[in-house]
Amino acid sequence: MDILVILIPVSLFLGALGLVGFFWLLRKGQFDDPDGDANRILRDDYDDHPKQ
Amino acid sequence: MTASLTHPRPAACPACNAAPAAEALAAKPVDARLMLSLPGIHCAGCISGVERALEGVAGVRAARVNLTLKRAAVEAGPEITAGDLVAVLERAGYEAHELDPGVLAATEADKGARDLLMRLAVAGFAMMNVMLLSVAVWSGAEGVTRDLMHWVSAAIVLPAIVFTGQPFYVNAWSALRAGRLNMDVPITLAILLAVATSLYETIMSGEHAYFDAAIALTFFLLAGRYLDYRTRATARSAAQELAALEVPRAIRLRDGVEETVGIADLAPGDVVLVRPGGRIPVDGTVTQGKSEIDRALMTGESLPAYAGPGSAVSAGEVNLTGPLRVEVTAAGKDSSLHRIADLVAIAESGRSRYTSLADQAAKLYAPGVHIMAALAAVGWYLYTFDLRISLNIAAAVLIITCPCALGLAVPAVTTAASGRLFRKGMLIKDGTAMERLAEVDTVVFDKTGTLTLGIPQPVGLEGLSDAQARVALALAQGSSHPLAQALAAGLAGREAEALDGLREVPGYGVEAMWNATPVRLGRAAWVGAEAPDVTATFLQIGDAEPVALTFTDSLRPGAREALDGLKRAGLRVMLISGDTRGAVRRFADEIGIEEVLAEALPAEKAARIAALSEDGAKVLMVGDGLNDTAALAAAHVSISPASALDAARVASDMVLLGKDLSPIADAFDTAVKARKRIRENFSIATVYNIVAVPFAVAGFATPLAAALAMSASSITVSLNALRLK
Incomplete structure (x- = not known):
């Protein structure tokens, strides 16, 4: 069971990585307009002014 | 801000x-x-x-x-x-x-939602890790391994639960300080007791630790709280956004100089200038100028009224044809606009306080859970004289009964329902509006601007001779009066006659010379005709008998569908309007409404609604004008179209986003379904509790059972809510 000493921190680290990633996306406004983003990619014209 | x-x-x-x-x-x-x-x-x-x-x-x-x-x-x-x-x-x-x-x-509201989402994410992260660690314990880890798992779980859960549970602690504390019990009190108690006993068990290398259950509970409840918050935030921002800040300004004339001032700065005796097309900012008397004024939003009259020196005008009316100078008799707090606001305030105070389904459930639930947990603890203490066992049992009972599913039951359904209505073009401003809409048995419509668009359309133009039509078109093109413009649009495609000396006589109409014959288009009295009870303008060529050109108000798209849908649902439909009796009656016959009240003043509208409510009816009011605001506020639930005055939109619970009225019938349908789902969800949650509680009280509840019961009930409830889509 010594392997747990490595595995538990590793799993916690990976989980935390996901959490930090989520925070980053949240702060970047990735969830502000999900429908719009889904549709924008289908447009023919090039998006000259992507949202900053 | x-x-x-x-x-x-x-x-x-x-x-x-x-x-x-x-x-x-x-x-x-x-x-x-x-x-x-x-x-x-x-x-x-x-x-x-x-x-x-x-x-x-x-x-x-x-x-x-x-x-x-x-x-x-x-x-x-x-x-x-x-x-x-x-x-x-x-x-x-x-x-x-x-x-x-x-x-x-x-x-600002987004920040609150983001904050909750952050907590939700942290709780989710902690829950997943702790659940994984708990799998080892559930599958029979013993001794040092179990203790290790418990300690790691404690290390994750303790900081996470302090951070993520904050909304509940704060709410519970403020409720307790006010001497009340709400849903958050049993939640907080369950979390604290579970964490405390688990920590104690871990220190004593005990068998049962509920860290996983405590954090899972927080996660599910936060999910419910987040959904709830989002719905209410949309509601709040909708109220603010749609209440477009129409800053009322007026042009004051002082020593012949025009200056733009806020309404608040006007005093009785000031003279203000109202340009054609402008809204009259104050109550007053016309001192100079002639025009016609549109009172539709104030009184519901569809026919423009004449205004000349000496006529009284009130705030909110629209000046149509000529510039007017108005001497202020009342501004700000004393104006008729403000009197309507007072009516709204009175109507609102008379509206019975609505207890939402969630509050009703919480009222039954919170004391019940506490009593049960306390009884279990006391019983086990008397049976074993072991405080550790009895506290463990109490924690298990609190965790198992904790209103996870109850916390999700209402928000999940309202989120699904309001999302569905939003896609159909309806915004819900008030959190309990959906539940109230489901109770409605009587629908009262306003006419002008609500069932109709408030835009006149000429009828019977085929009856005109070619010459008449061409003269009428030429005259109509010379005026910006709404009837003239409607006529010009109706006659578009014909050729206009060439006229000389076309001039607009504000308050009366337009006149010109056509091949040396005077021609006029205007009010009945001006051309010497009898005024009919319908919206009409008159065309006179030379000395010939004036020809009446009548107008009808076009029906709002979707009005018929909405009415049919509501009638099919078995609701009583009524029409209350401030317009003249004949106009209202004819319109009601055309659209198929039997109960009609015409020439109703704003206060009468509100009184009628109040009388209906007193008779036990739950009234849905649909209106758009200032004259409807008091009635909107007095009704059990109210809807206004996007074109309504901001005052009306503020007073109503739901706002239509587009021109179409048909979402109203859908909304009623959805509301009834949503209420059904909420009730089902309560039943599901109750059944889970009834099944699980005896196990907990009897001391058979293991952390695994708690985790299963909680997740299963929360997921069932959410899935049931999603069926509404």
Whole structure:
């Protein structure tokens, strides 16, 4: 069971990585307009002014 | 943020908060950020179309559509008004409405939602890890391994639960301080007791630790709280956005000099100038000028009224044809606008306080859970005289009964339902509006502007001779009066006669010379005809008998579908209007409404609604005018179209985003279904509790059982709510 000493921190680290990633996306406004983003990619014209 | 942007319902009177609104306006950056509501957009093509149309306007620097919220943010110079952009979009084929730039207040709400989402994410992260660690314990880890798992779980859960549970602790504490019990009290107690006993068990290397259950509980409850918050935040921001801050201003004439001042600065005796097309800002008497005024929004009359020196006019009416000078008799707090606001306040105080289904459930639930947990603890203590066992049992009972599913039961359904209504073009402003709508058994409609568009359309033009039609068209083209414009639009395609000396006689009509014959188009009295009880204008050629050109108000799209749908649902439908008896009666017959009340004053409308409520009816009021605001506030639940005056929109619980009325029938349908789902969810949660509680009380509950019961009930409840889509 010594392997747990490595595995538990590793799993916690990976989980935390996901959490930090989520925070980053949240702060970047990735969830502000999900429908719009889904549709924008289908447009023919090039998006000259992507949202900053 | 000034208080004006968060103004609650008293804004029924736009004039009352003119001063703070003006301050807010002054503080606005020069680089105007306009917000437009676009109820009709739904696809990638719409995004491109709207953005291209907006960016084609000179002065617009950037436009960005948000499809999820169905709105566009526009960065433009100060010379661009939202009205210009709305017109551009209408030409491009997109329905658009102005939103309050005070959406800044909505970002405030976003922060709250983001904060909850952050906590939810942390709770989810902690829950997943702890659940994984617990799998080892559930599958029979013993001794040091189990202790290790428990210690690691404790290390994750303790900080996580302190951070994520904060909304509940704060709520529970404020409820307890006020001497009340709410849903958060049993939640907080369960979390604290579970964590404390688990920590103790871990230290004593005990068998059962409920860290996983405690954090899972927090996670599910936060999910419910987040959904609830989002629904209410949309509601709040909708109220603010749609209450477009129409800063009422007036042009005051002082020693012949025009100056623009806020309404608050006017005093009785001042003279204000009202240009054609402008809204009259005060109550007063006309001192100079002749015109016609449109009272539709104030009284519901569809026929414009004459105004000349000596006529009394009141705030909110629209001046149609000629400039008027009005001597102020009452401004601000004393004006008729403000009296309507008072009516609204009275109507609201008379509205019975509605207890939401969730509150009803909480009232039964919170004391029940505490009593049960306490009884279990006392019973086990008396049986074993072991405090550790009895506290463990109490924690298990609290965790198992904890209103996970109850916390999700209502928010999950309202989120699904309001999302569905939003897609159909209806915004819900009030959290309990949906539940109240489900109880409705009587629907009262206003006529002008609600069931009709308030835009006249000429009828019987085929009856005119060719010459008459061509003269009428030429005359109508010379006036900006709504009837003249409607007539010109109705006769479009014909050729206009050449007329000489065309001039508009404000308050009466237009006249000109046609081949040396005087021709006139205007009011009945002016051409010497009998005034009919329908909207009409008269054409007189030379000395011939005047010809009546009658108009009908066009029906709002979807009105018939909405009425049919409501009638099919077995609701009693009524029409209350301030318009003349004949006009209302004829309209009601045409559209098939039997119960009619005409020539109703604003106070009468509200009184009628109150009388219906007293007889036990639950009334849905649909109206748009200032004269409807008191009735809207008095009704059990109310809806207004997007074109309604801001005062009416503020007073109502739901707002239609587009021109179409048909979502009303859908909304009722959805509300009834939503109420059914909420009840089902309560039943599901109760069944889970009834099954699980005996196990917990008997001491058979293991952390695994707690985790299973909680997750299963929460997931069932959420899935049931999603069926509403």
